[in-house]
Amino acid sequence: MSLDEALLDQVGENGRTGCLRFYFWDQPTLSLGYFQSHRSRDRHTFSQACPLVRRSTGGGAIVHAEELTYSLVLPVRHASQVTRLYEICHQTLIAELSTRGIVATRWGQARRGSVGDEPFLCFLRRSEDDIVIGRHKIAGSAQRRRRGGVLQHGSVLLRKTCHAPELAGIEDLSALRIDPYELARRWSARLGDCLGVGLCRGRPTAGEVEQAARYRSQKFGNRQWTHRR
Amino acid sequence: MNEEQLLYAPTHEWVHVAEENGERIATIGISAFAVELLTDLVYMELPEVGKELIQGEEFGEVESVKAVSPLYSPVNGQVVAVNSELPDRLETLSDDPYNEGWILKVKLAGDAELANLMDYPTYQKQCAEEG
Numbered sequence: 001m002s003l004d005e006a007l008l009d010q011v012g013e014n015g016r017t018g019c020l021r022f023y024f025w026d027q028p029t030l031s032l033g034y035f036q037s038h039r040s041r042d043r044h045t046f047s048q049a050c051p052l053v054r055r056s057t058g059g060g061a062i063v064h065a066e067e068l069t070y071s072l073v074l075p076v077r078h079a080s081q082v083t084r085l086y087e088i089c090h091q092t093l094i095a096e097l098s099t100r101g102i103v104a105t106r107w108g109q110a111r112r113g114s115v116g117d118e119p120f121l122c123f124l125r126r127s128e129d130d131i132v133i134g135r136h137k138i139a140g141s142a143q144r145r146r147r148g149g150v151l152q153h154g155s156v157l158l159r160k161t162c163h164a165p166e167l168a169g170i171e172d173l174s175a176l177r178i179d180p181y182e183l184a185r186r187w188s189a190r191l192g193d194c195l196g197v198g199l200c201r202g203r204p205t206a207g208e209v210e211q212a213a214r215y216r217s218q219k220f221g222n223r224q225w226t227h228r229r
Numbered sequence: 230m231n232e233e234q235l236l237y238a239p240t241h242e243w244v245h246v247a248e249e250n251g252e253r254i255a256t257i258g259i260s261a262f263a264v265e266l267l268t269d270l271v272y273m274e275l276p277e278v279g280k281e282l283i284q285g286e287e288f289g290e291v292e293s294v295k296a297v298s299p300l301y302s303p304v305n306g307q308v309v310a311v312n313s314e315l316p317d318r319l320e321t322l323s324d325d326p327y328n329e330g331w332i333l334k335v336k337l338a339g340d341a342e343l344a345n346l347m348d349y350p351t352y353q354k355q356c357a358e359e360g
Contacts, residue, residue, distance in 0.1 A: 034290075034297045035272040058272075059295035080359060082268060082296045127294065143296035147240065150296075 001220045004071040004151055006211035011073050011149040018074040022184040028065035028163045031055050038227045043120045047163045054226045057153040059142035060122035063164040068156040068180045079150045086129035086141050092190040093139055102174045107132050123167045133173040230327040237352035238303035253337040255304045261326045262356045267293040270319040280308045282335055284342045305342050310334035
């Protein structure tokens with residue numbers, strides 16, 4: 001997440017054209033949405049053993065285990081409307097899943113009734129553009145917007161984990177095995193086409209790595225940041 | 230407040246300047262256009278009274294549809310009042326963005342930076358281009 005933030009600086013300030021990253025976590029980790037209270041984690045028993053971080057993006061808490069995390073950084077002209085980038089990312093994922101015979105839809109299309117107060121976990125919340133299989137949310141995204149740039153974080157739930165056993169993943173719901181590397185590769189291609197941008201493999205610059213290290217010590221690896229609310 | 234008589238920053242904050250007890254006080258809010266772009270607001274974080282603001286730098290944050298966006302100060306000066314009820318009544322921003330939806334009052338450090346702000350017709354032109 002530190003590198004995501006550093007990349008957002010670059011796209012906002014120095015004209016970097018954008019970046020799409022996929023990653024896994026070293027160990028099962030609970031990430032809070034930017035405005036969530038750190039005390040609210042007490043409401044979720046199963047993830048108590050997981051280390052805690054705070055994202056700079058909004059939304060609800062995510063248990064990062066048995067899921068695929070993505071981050072997309074783009075100039076804001078690709079997403080002047082907040083929901084546009086959610087739509088693009090989620091529609092392309094739905095299309096990719098459909099090639100495997102998995103019927104996923106936007107919650108806005110599938111919903112039948114409202115969901116009441118916001119639950120702690122992101123995957124128990126529902127908003128228009130979330131992706132569901134049946135009534136189970138399997139992907140959601142959130143953003144941090146800054147002058148010139150937008151960072152979108154998202155999570156694709158692959159399978160159930162003991163740290164959030166109330167959530168079913170794509171494999172549990174479809175009885176199909178998902179190779180996350182292949183999913184990321186094929187989804188990226190669709191996303192690039194839909195955004196009208198050419199994607200190529202790249203590495204962060206030395207400056208971006210240095211800035212990421214600063215963010216790690218000041219924010220994402222810093223208890224004061226995590227416990228700021 | 231009459232929106233046609235306000236000044237606007239490119240980042241969609243509005244400013245109304247008035248004399249209060251011999252001081253130049255700017256009342257600041259966000260425009261109806263910005264509130265509509267942001268859609269349903271769920272959280273807002275504002276600065277404390279006494280904080281020094283610099284034009285173009287962040288003074289607060291809002292969250293809507295899971296997107297966290299900064300609020301940028303349109304002026305230089307010191308915060309003298311905060312609409313502390315606003316974070317608990319965010320619907321006020323869409324119901325009455327130019328009156329009850331005011332966000333901050335700032336004692337201006339000077340007038341020079343006001344020249345960087347837009348009048349209503351110029352701001353309308355910017356909104357039309359963005360919309």
